[in-house]
Amino acid sequence: MRLIGKKEIEHMAIGAALLGTGGGGDPYIGKLMALQAVEEYGPIKLLSPEEVPDEALVVPSAMMGAPTVMVEKIPNGEEAIAAFKALEEFLGQEIYATMPIEAGGVNSMLPLALAARLGLPVVDADGMGRAFPELQMVTFYLEGVSATPMVLSDEKGNSLLLNTIDSVWAERIARKATIEMGGSVMNAIYPMTGRAMKNSSIHHILTLEEQIGARIEAALKNNKQPINEILELTNGRVLFQGKVMDIDRKTQDGFAKGTAIIEGLGTDLDKSCRLHFQNEHLLAEVDGKAICITPDLIAVLDAETGMPITTEGLRYGARCIVIGMPCDPKWRTEKGIEVAGPGYFGYETKYRPIEELLRKEEV
Amino acid sequence: MRLIGKKEIEHMAIGAALLGTGGGGDPYIGKLMALQAVEEYGPIKLLSPEEVPDEALVVPSAMMGAPTVMVEKIPNGEEAIAAFKALEEFLGQEIYATMPIEAGGVNSMLPLALAARLGLPVVDADGMGRAFPELQMVTFYLEGVSATPMVLSDEKGNSLLLNTIDSVWAERIARKATIEMGGSVMNAIYPMTGRAMKNSSIHHILTLEEQIGARIEAALKNNKQPINEILELTNGRVLFQGKVMDIDRKTQDGFAKGTAIIEGLGTDLDKSCRLHFQNEHLLAEVDGKAICITPDLIAVLDAETGMPITTEGLRYGARCIVIGMPCDPKWRTEKGIEVAGPGYFGYETKYRPIEELLRKEEV
Structure with missing residues (x-):
């Protein structure tokens, strides 16, 4: 376990932009939300995957929809909390930790903001090691973890709890609902045990992001081109x-x-x-x-x-x-x-x- | 309370076609489902609205989507049960009775089939007194009853629990989800107390349908044009x-x-x-x-x-x-x-x- 403050978040955001491979949404807004949350609630606990108990409930948090919409319809933070509370209630179990489903782009930052606000730790892992556009495009899915029960919440106060026969159906239905709900929503998704998380996630990806960001920053300070560091x-x-x-x-x-x-x-x-x-x-x-x-x-x-x-x-x-x-x-x-x-x-x-x-x- | 058997269902189906005002979906498939359910599980209890206790939980059941789709994708009956069970679990209260949201068309028949299968009574009331195409077009809505929490279930086993800020949002989101789920789903919707049901519903509409059907049938048997009876x-x-x-x-x-x-x-x-x-x-x-x-x-x-x-x-x-x-x-x-x-x-x-x-x- 280590604590994540503003400097780490700044670095992670740079790494997230790289792993976003051109997409995933500009991490900028997510970074601002995470910085503000840390300012208000203090630093975030980052757990190495192996530190999470096997039976603990881990729930990734993610924005769904077009990042371009999010720029104009900035999440107020309450959506993600509402989704978490609704899922916790449905499962009848407390959520132990959150994590990103994708390290690339804005979705690596939003779980940090949520974690700070809820006082939850974040697991140093994700389900892509990059960014991808659809819900089933995660290593969780490859390893048989179900996207549902999942909750979608919008900034107006609407929410949806989905139970689907597979994660591709979750993607299909949630995508249409998201568009109708204004183009972007916050999800509580792929609830899983600590054991399943360890087996199905990509480990230490937030730390990698942070290292990338730190190295780029250091190189730029010394007027060096940081490409070699990245490679x-x-x-x-x-x-x-x-x-x-x-x-x-x-x-x-x-x-x-x-x-x-x-x-x-x-x-x-x-x-x-x-x-x-x-x-x-x-x-x-x-x-x-x-x-x-x-x-x-x-x-x-x-x-x-x-x-x-x-x-x-x-x-x-x-x-x-x-x-x-x-x-x-x-x-x-x-x-x-x-x-x-x-x-x-x-x-x-x-x-x-x-x-x-x-x-x-x-x- | 009175019992509804095959003859009553046949008559109600005729009345439902009239009150469907050209739409609402042909009651035929719904009638077959209701007849089959009565054959298998026995007659259905029809309650007058005033017989329902004020604190009892009443949940209307309805097909959502294009009736033309339903003709090719006939509900197997499990969707409606799944929706009811999921809503019951969410509310933590047993459902006392069901009822149609619209007396016109196929949606007057489907709650009968569900009631027979679950052994629940049906309330002799609806929320339209006719047929209309959208979820908020019900007298429940006019009287301030919320469409949500509602559950949509499809024949594949997917389900959605919606909590929206108003019934127009429920209509919008549920409509898009329904299209994605194959064009028709079964809903458990507008959960309400007996008191709210009495205040917001149109009473004795199933009995009216039945009378219409009986009179039309009797006139036809006597080679009479039944228009005057209908009027x-x-x-x-x-x-x-x-x-x-x-x-x-x-x-x-x-x-x-x-x-x-x-x-x-x-x-x-x-x-x-x-x-x-x-x-x-x-x-x-x-x-x-x-x-x-x-x-x-x-x-x-x-x-x-x-x-x-x-x-x-x-x-x-x-x-x-x-x-x-x-x-x-x-x-x-x-x-x-x-x-x-x-x-x-x-x-x-x-x-x-x-x-x-x-x-x-x-x-």
Whole structure:
């Protein structure tokens, strides 16, 4: 157990932006909420997964919906509490700790704010090791943990308790309800025992985020480009460097879908990189060849500062570095690829690990 | 209290078709379910509203969604039971009785089937005295009873417990969830005390349905046209007689919306009647003048048999009699007209009671 204060939250937010792989929602609002909660209620207890008792009830907390909506409809914090209270009542058991379902983006920050307000510890783990857009795209699901009973609560005071036959149905029904409830809600979801959490989650991901943030910050202070630090911490590789030349983006079914074309500079001169995104970057191709494929992580960094750029933040002319990072091994199983591989998102490419793709590329 | 068996159910189904005012879903499937349940579990106790203790918990049961979907996705009966059990558990109180929320159409029959299976009595009352398409269009709502907590259950085993800030939000969220759950679900909704039920419901409506059905059946047996019997029981008036000449119907947002044009015959020769419907008939005009307006009831009867024809059943060339019936006085309040008057459905006509419209017509 260690305590998390403002400095740690600031660092985690930077790491969360990187692991958001262009999506997951800008951590900024979540960071402000977490900072304010810590200011008011004091530091947050961060538990290592192994510190959680096997029989304890762990309930992840997450925002569902379009992060772009959340920017205009900022959660007041009461939604997440209402969802937790309703789920606790339904289960008839006290919640021992919370945790993020996704480390990438805004959803890594919101559980921190909730934990501070409720005086609950946060487990240093998540269910993605990155960001993904749908509820069943979590390692909890891969390991057989059910998304329901789950509660959705909105800022108006409406709430919904869902019991579904599987987590894909939970996603379908909750998604439609979320849209009707104004486009974003807070969830209490994937309630599980400490034992199930240890088995199904990605461990120490908040600490990784924090390290990433701290290293980026330190490098920037010394006027150093922090790319190498990032690659080292994430086992990442530079995929491409260049200048954003074309962005084709549309909002469809609540997702920002599209492609970006980056023209090569430096060692990539005369080459062209195409990024395919659906909220998150999901597929990177160089001269038509896939070089990084979901569930492996793709991030676009500002060439100067090394800071992550979201898919919405991509601007014509921006100089950037595209990096790829291997996903957690849980995603590289048959079920993992089925749930969050390229086929699910409608890309024809077959999944191959980034290490393999880059090895071929180099030959 | 009296017992309801097969004969009563057959009669009620005929009355339910009339009060469905062209919509509400064909009572046929609901009737079959009720008959089968009575066959298996014995007759149903029908309670007069005043027989229900003030503190007893009464929970109406209803199908939500497109009745046309229900024809292909027939409820197996377990959905309604699951919804009741989940709501009972949430409220921590046993349900004393059930009742329909709408007497018109299929939703008058389904609570009978549920009651037989659960051994619960049915209250001889509803919340519409007719059929309407949305959850807040009930006299319960007019009297301040909340639609939630409510439970929606589908045939797959998914269920949703809703707690909303008002019944319009319940309608909005539940509607979207219903569509995602396959287009029709069973609800346990508007839980209320016996006292609230007595105050907010339309009393003895199932008995009225039964009387209508019995009288129609008896008339037909004697080769008599039963129109006069119907008018007598419902305080109804003949609005028009003629032949269906044109039907413009489209399915939009799950509703069958459109108009039908009926050319006059007999005393209405050279006149023309236009019916506007959205599942239910909502507005009848003769030669451009409104003669019956929602929430008053409009029904189209087969000119020969007097049997009600649904909006979907309207066919070119069919000879028919259009009748109008005054709605329950609860609907004729300011709030009633706001909730289910012509303005809500997008018609420019202002509501005036059928008695007044016909008086003017006759002058």
